[in-house]
Amino acid sequence: MKVLGTGCSSCKALYSTVQDAVAQLGIDATVEKEENLEKIMAYNVMSLPALVVDGKVVAKGQKLSVEQVKALII
Template identity: 55%
Template sequence: MDIKVLGSGCAKCKTLEQATKDAVAELGIEATITKVEDFIKIMEFGVMTTPALVVDGKVVSKGTLLKVEEIKELLTK
């Protein structure tokens, strides 16, 4: 599974990145988590509000700070 956390590096973006790492660890799944801070690359996903979460190339959340449980639910769909 390829997961990208899109954001400028703000506190919310860092919190989402950590929550994503926690969710992956709790689920025990194999995933690559990448932080994307380049605004041009972020806009290539059609995202204008951050933080955003991309799973296997699909934007699953944008502009929302998800909790660990919410991320786990998205990853197991």
């Protein structure tokens, strides 16, 4: 899983939320934070933060709760 963002507070919050969701689900997953704009642009995302699961953008430009993230990653 990747959280795409430039380091803004919303991006950091989503990264933390994703880590919490993974821990609550008890799954073995790696959560990465991608801040490189060239790599972010490769996902064709114009709104940040964005969440990528298994190479697919599943959410972008919105604040997500732990419950919403859990629904997206299971």
